[in-house]
Amino acid sequence: MRHALITGAGSGIGKEVALAFARGGDALTLADLHAEPLEAVAAEAREAGAPRVEVVPIDLRGETAHDELIEAAWSVAPIDVLVSSAGVYPATPFLELDARAWDFVLDVNTRAPVLLTVALAKRAIEAGRPASIVSISSGAALRARPGAAPYSTSKAALEAATRASALELGRYGIRVNAVAPGFVEVDSAVNPVTDKYADAVGDTPLGRRGRPDDIARAVVWIAGDEAEWITGEVLRVDGGSSTGAWHLPQHWTALGREGDADA
Template identity: 40%
Template sequence: MHFADEFQGRTAVVTGACGIIGGWIAEGLAQAGAQLCLTDRDPAKLEARLAKLPGAGHFALAADLLDAGSMTAFAASVAERWGAPDILVNNAGIYPSGFLLDIGVEEFDAIMGVNLRAPFLLSKLFARQMIDAGKGGSIVNISSGAARKMRTTVVPYCTSKTALDRLTKGFALELAEYGIRVNAVEPGFIAGSEASPLPQEHVRNVTAAIPLGRTSSQKDVASAVLYVCSDAGAYVTGATLTVDGGNSIGTTAVFQAKKKAL
């Protein structure tokens, strides 16, 4: 599906913009003509990300997604600049690892704070702006296959994403009357990044088990977000769009092993 220039005149907020998925989404929206407000914790990294975006009229604001006051001030700053945005992408997330018996309360609260509480509060703040503007809008939460499949050492992360999927559906129900659509996009496996490197052997093993035989790409993730925000997705709300090469329905590891044996 081709989205070139479809988002001209639309504004979009993207959280966690300095991460690999946030960067992909931001670039995809900018290429389609949207004006962006990027947010993350590091002002310097935000400015570097901003400088790489095509188009004009973008800006960045640092915010602490563990602080309700910071998020409230952030939403107010966006309103001063634009009024209500057309799109909110709750992309920011953290993925610390550890067994449940070893994870402290503060770390658990931080995971829930960034992955669940922040999308709740930001969706509430920006939805109120959209309602006051009377123009509808689109909210997208970036979920994960971890929402449906528990993984050892990252149970709090899995729990946060399961709850985020339910929150998505709840907001979709309650905001439908205002013309605000709320959906989740679930990207597939990504081969790490500078911030979160993965061993090459692990990447090869995981990729070999994915039915479509490759990792997730920028086009895959950005196109899914663009679709649920576009006119083509105007009748889609409360949905989770899984874009993982079939990884969530099963793996081909057994078949790969048989091929090697032959």
């Protein structure tokens, strides 16, 4: 039995990740901003098979939140897995950005998972224990879109931090990876999207939108023993949307005809 700490566990991908670990018989500490949804997920996790579930309502933007959360979870049991799933993605046109809007996204999406990784690594090294850390990135790390400059930047930085931390922590038996979802349909009051946006980004080469359980299975796998020689990687779980520009038309209709291309 492992002990998994999961942030952003009150809804969406974080919730499904928590339930996936619960079905595997793992103990859980669940963190999110609000207590009520956390308690509801905790009840589901116990029914799904988690032998123990603790909840920690916390604002990850707090100056010492990372240390407080690791301390609270470690006091229950040493942490084997950390999944940083908490994230925000407000749409702000570039010319309307200010320091407050920028810092809000970067503090939640990049600063929090990095400092949680630091805090857990210190604990694990002191205790002589291995650990597996998985952060939730996004396809937006590779492809910008209107209104998402802070979000895209936060996820690109998170992927760089994943590689940097994996490089320095591997010698201690600490693996650090990321899972980067494509568009995933979630019911989130914190991060709502319009139907128009979902229709625009939800078509993939594999023919459907993502589901939270698609991401949860990938997280459980890369956090586990079957992936024990993988670290510093970003696993893209996106239905193939990162393979290229799926929606562009062909720029010619046939190949091999005289005059179609220069020799």
